[in-house]
Amino acid sequence: MTTVLDVQDVTKVYGAGDTAVHALRGIRLTVDEGDYVAIMGASGSGKSTLMNILGCLDVPTGGRYLLDGLDVGALDDRRLAVLRNRRIGFVFQSFNLIPRMSALANVELPLAYGGVKAPERRRRALAALAQVGLADRVGHEPNELSGGQQQRIAVARALVTSPALLLADEPTGNLDTRSTEDVLGVLDRLSADGRTIVLITHEDDVAARAKRVIRLVDGRVVEDRRAAPVAGPPPGPAEAEVRNR
Structure with a gap:
């Protein structure tokens, strides 16, 4: 099985001397292709720092991080930007959609x-929107959509480059219960289709949807376990759309 993420004794220190903050203290973990991992931790646990490193938004102070076989620490800023665009699909709590x-x-x-020509961009974007159950919302602007629909648009945007990793940072943090269920249903189906997903969350019920839960305390991994499977199949896109109408 292909290893997508390989984190080897990663440390992250902010500042120096007496004011140094050790955000990560020797993190070791691997994530294989098709795994669905939830990373949990309280404020100050290091989960946000780890997310930034996994997303190539920051680099470790020590250790190595390999993404899809590439040593991130050996890349310059330009190559890091290319890696982020092509290998990682980001989903953020605040959606980050362009309003107009x-x-x-x-x-x-x-x-x-990425320089993809317009006809191919449209074809791939339509396919991604269909994958999240929003094929009938292609012409809508964000303010015409519910929070759950906006987040599903964000998931489609993350999928459109066919990334090696889907990295979701508190993707249900701004959603109500029904919209949370819709978004998690999309992630369930993507996982069932073999997508590699890393989810950052502080909510136990959200983490329980993942195949594996990693818990951080004070910059260290204190728990790495397989989660019990959720009973029953997730709803399909058409069924999810009926709920939103």
Whole structure:
């Protein structure tokens, strides 16, 4: 099985001397292709720092991090930017959609940055929107969509580049119960299709949807366990759409 993430004794220190803050203290973990991992921890546990390193938004102070076989620490800023665009799909708590752009245009953005021609961008963006159950919302702007629909647009945008890793940072943090269930249902189906997902969350019920739960305390991994499977299949896109109408 292919290893997508390989974190080897990673440390992260901010500052120096008496004011140094040790955010990560020798993190070791691997994530294989098709795994669905939830990373949990209280404020100050290091989970946000670890997310930034996994997403190539920051680099370790010590240790090595390999993403899809590439040593992130050996890359310059330009190559890091290319790696982020092509190998990682980001989903953030605040959606980060462009307000005056349609759902389709928002999903096309990573492909536009990557130089993909317009017809191919449209084809791939439409396929990604269909994958999250929003094929009938392609022309809607974010303010015409519910919070759950906006987050599903964000998931489609993260998928459109066919990344090695889907990295979701508190993706249900701004959603109500029904919208949370819709978004988690999409992630369940993506996992069932073989997507590699790393989810950052502080909510036990959200983490329970993952196949594996990693818990951080004071910059160290204190728990790494397989979660019990959730009973019953997740709803399909059509069923999710009926709930939103």
